[in-house]
Amino acid sequence: MSTKSNAELKFELSCPAPFAAKDTILLGHGSGGKLSAELIRDIFLPAFQNPVLARLDDQAIVNVNGQRLAITTDSFVVKPLFFSGGDIGSLAVHGTVNDLAMGGATPLFLTAAFIIEEGFSMDDLRRVVNSLRQAAADAGVQVVTGDTKVVEKGKGDGLFINTTGIGLVPEGVELSADRARPGDKVLLSGSIGDHGIAILAQREGLEFESKIQSDSAALHTLVAAMLGVICDIRCMRDPTRGGVSSTLNEIAERSRVGIELEESSLPIHEEVRGACELLGLDPLYVANEGKLIAIVAPEAADAVLEAMRRHPLGAEAQIIGTVKQENLGLVTMRTPLGTTRIVDMLAGDQLPRIC
Amino acid sequence: MKYLDEYRDHRIAHALADEIAACTTRPWVLMEICGGQTHTIMRYGLDELLPRSVELVHGPGCPVCVTPLETVDKAIALALRPDVILVSYGDMLRVPGSASDLLRAKAQGADVRIAYSPTEAVKIARANPDHKVVFLAIGFETTAPANAMAAWQARREGLTNFSMLVSHVLVPPAIRALMASQINRVQGFIAPGHVCTVMGCREYEGLVRDFRIPIVVGGFEPVDILEAILMLIRQLEAGEARLENQYVRSVSYEGNLPAQQIMAEVFEVADQKWRGIGAIPRSGLRLREEYADYDANLVFDLGELTVNEPAECLSAQVLQGLKKPTDCPAFGMRCTPENPLGAPMVSSEGACAAYYHYRRHSVAS
Numbered sequence: 001m002s003t004k005s006n007a008e009l010k011f012e013l014s015c016p017a018p019f020a021a022k023d024t025i026l027l028g029h030g031s032g033g034k035l036s037a038e039l040i041r042d043i044f045l046p047a048f049q050n051p052v053l054a055r056l057d058d059q060a061i062v063n064v065n066g067q068r069l070a071i072t073t074d075s076f077v078v079k080p081l082f083f084s085g086g087d088i089g090s091l092a093v094h095g096t097v098n099d100l101a102m103g104g105a106t107p108l109f110l111t112a113a114f115i116i117e118e119g120f121s122m123d124d125l126r127r128v129v130n131s132l133r134q135a136a137a138d139a140g141v142q143v144v145t146g147d148t149k150v151v152e153k154g155k156g157d158g159l160f161i162n163t164t165g166i167g168l169v170p171e172g173v174e175l176s177a178d179r180a181r182p183g184d185k186v187l188l189s190g191s192i193g194d195h196g197i198a199i200l201a202q203r204e205g206l207e208f209e210s211k212i213q214s215d216s217a218a219l220h221t222l223v224a225a226m227l228g229v230i231c232d233i234r235c236m237r238d239p240t241r242g243g244v245s246s247t248l249n250e251i252a253e254r255s256r257v258g259i260e261l262e263e264s265s266l267p268i269h270e271e272v273r274g275a276c277e278l279l280g281l282d283p284l285y286v287a288n289e290g291k292l293i294a295i296v297a298p299e300a301a302d303a304v305l306e307a308m309r310r311h312p313l314g315a316e317a318q319i320i321g322t323v324k325q326e327n328l329g330l331v332t333m334r335t336p337l338g339t340t341r342i343v344d345m346l347a348g349d350q351l352p353r354i355c
Numbered sequence: 356m357k358y359l360d361e362y363r364d365h366r367i368a369h370a371l372a373d374e375i376a377a378c379t380t381r382p383w384v385l386m387e388i389c390g391g392q393t394h395t396i397m398r399y400g401l402d403e404l405l406p407r408s409v410e411l412v413h414g415p416g417c418p419v420c421v422t423p424l425e426t427v428d429k430a431i432a433l434a435l436r437p438d439v440i441l442v443s444y445g446d447m448l449r450v451p452g453s454a455s456d457l458l459r460a461k462a463q464g465a466d467v468r469i470a471y472s473p474t475e476a477v478k479i480a481r482a483n484p485d486h487k488v489v490f491l492a493i494g495f496e497t498t499a500p501a502n503a504m505a506a507w508q509a510r511r512e513g514l515t516n517f518s519m520l521v522s523h524v525l526v527p528p529a530i531r532a533l534m535a536s537q538i539n540r541v542q543g544f545i546a547p548g549h550v551c552t553v554m555g556c557r558e559y560e561g562l563v564r565d566f567r568i569p570i571v572v573g574g575f576e577p578v579d580i581l582e583a584i585l586m587l588i589r590q591l592e593a594g595e596a597r598l599e600n601q602y603v604r605s606v607s608y609e610g611n612l613p614a615q616q617i618m619a620e621v622f623e624v625a626d627q628k629w630r631g632i633g634a635i636p637r638s639g640l641r642l643r644e645e646y647a648d649y650d651a652n653l654v655f656d657l658g659e660l661t662v663n664e665p666a667e668c669l670s671a672q673v674l675q676g677l678k679k680p681t682d683c684p685a686f687g688m689r690c691t692p693e694n695p696l697g698a699p700m701v702s703s704e705g706a707c708a709a710y711y712h713y714r715r716h717s718v719a720s
Contacts, residue, residue, distance in 0.1 A: 277356075
């Protein structure tokens with residue numbers, strides 16, 4: 001091969017023009033990352049503007065005759081419908097119960113709406129409904145109303161479920177993503193990434209053998225145990241879509257604080273770590289369905305952590321970071337080497353890397 | 356986790372960094388070729404551990420970033436055909452073409468699927484005889500054997516609905532082009548460990564000899580990269596130029612011979628355009644004539660497409676290690692991973708994206 005001189009080698013600047021094609025919905029708009037946030041900011045918030053919605057927490061809290069009602073709604077479109085550690089039925093209960101619980105509410109009632117594709121197996125529907133019933137009974141909530149729609153074959157993806165939940169917020173509890181203060185501790189209830197990796201392992205085209213189970217669980221009793229120690233917890237969130245990173249970025253932005261994580265303190269199961277290494281994914285962006293993040297005043301952090309660890313769903317709880325005055329609106333992480341990096345919010349879905 | 360934790364160990368990393376500082380007496384400019392290594396450097400802040408006189412510049416080794424705009428445009432055009440299923444590695448989906456990207460094509464109804472293994476695409480072709488399945492076969496020497504295997508398998512099975520849109524790049528010709536450039540600043544290279552796992556070390560001997568430059572084949576974990584830097588600095592300080600292998604747990608001198616064999620059977624060396632850099636002679640791979648029936652360019656008669664790209668960003672200088680991503684006025688402002696102006700902001704392994712994701716804070720402050 002000949003050695004080329006600089007004159008022969010034409011360095012062409014090749015930069016594509018930016019195209020702000022914002023005229024179509026992309027899958028990334030549902031990923032819980034930056035695109036989802038844009039959609040809410042540009043389309044939904046201006047349309048429904050009101051102070052309750054403007055809080056942008058996982059649940060709305062409204063005053064009715066002196067009682068504080070928590071209301072939330074969530075749609076479930078998970079694929080596959082049945083996965084290791086759960087199914088769309090139990091998930092539809094856990095997701096909505098957890099959104100209520102993150103506001104400190106005691107969950108009371110659920111609605112359940114089923115959008116079913118023509119040709120869907122009746123046996124599978126029975127299985128899902130039975131699982132939903134069982135999960136609701138275990139969580140101590142009643143399904144009090146519902147809806148059924150059937151769409152033409154090819155116009156739905158088997159089964160979608162929407163659940164709406166109502167609960168009551170006890171007096172003195174005031175949880176919101178804008179209440180984090182410098183010095184506060186960031187608590188995580190257990191290992192991250194289990195749900196997302198369990199789903200991925202069973203997804204078509206990607207099957208790999210794994211013992212990883214979804215962490216899908218109702219967290220309201222864990223929340224109650226934590227609020228039993230101190231009712232002034234600043235904020236709680238369940239890091240579902242978009243993972244721990246998206247949740248913490250939201251809190252950092254809403255509270256106008258920085259959040260610094262300690263990488264070595266993140267609880268991650270070996271199997272999940274291995275799968276993420278192999279697939280080129282970062283567990284901080286992988287979904288969870290049975291974990292919570294709490295921001296707690298420094299003086300209460302140890303007591304809350306202890307209460308979490310006494311609860312079966314918080315046995316692996318850790319303090320993973322601290323709220324800071326620096327790097328406002330950003331989440332940073334101390335690496336095991338003692339250096340610091342940003343933990344960014346993803347634009348859309350996390351895409352597997354080529355190598 | 357074995358083979359990971361020890362290579363991310365705090366004490367070993369700091370001991371290596373101390374050793375680098377102790378033996379550095381002059382300024383040196385080193386380049387890591389591979390985007391995976393750039394990613395590790397940024398993620399772990401390895402440059403912060405080095406003495407100021409050791410400068411790391413980032414090479415053109417992100418296969419997603421350097422895939423030509425024309426290839427992306429062709430892939431999008433193919434994906435939008437109702438009879439086509441386009442299969443791709445995941446991180447190609449967000450790469451902007453001239454007017455769209457594969458994610459947007461998908462939103463318009465294109466059947467675009469992500470695969471981890473190219474043989475998955477062959478499986479999809481087998482299962483969908485009514486569709487034409489096109490695999491977007493991109494990458495360096497690392498992915499070439501698996502991509503070759505997909506074409507080989509399809510041909511052996513006599514599949515008539517499978518083809519590949521190939522855009523393969525090779526590392527040694529890129530190093531040669533960088534070194535031959537009169538504005539080159541690089542004094543030592545960390546060669547990409549995974550490319551060398553396939554290809555071995557032999558082809559780097561000529562580069563060391565022709566340009567009298569030290570090359571160390573390096574791994575991808577923090578300790579690997581720091582050790583490779585130390586090996587380079589030791590050579591440079593002693594006035595030596597040798598080929599060394601830091602990544603011995605994966606790379607042998609001969610490389611993976613069966614992998615090289617399947618590559619040679621399916622592909623041949625050809626001129627190749629690199630996005631952000633330009634054309635480099637004999638720096639890519641194309642399907643051999645025996646595999647013409649599996650070449651999407653011929654199957655779909657795509658012809659030669661030339662796309663004019665506006666000269667907006669500093670990507671050419673960044674990919675040659677002449678400029679840091681943060682030297683660009685558009686960095687983090689008009690150019691972000693959501694709206695990339697140039698190739699290195701596109702993939703998570705691109706140098707600009709790595710700076711943006713991991714290091715914005717130190718730039719801002």
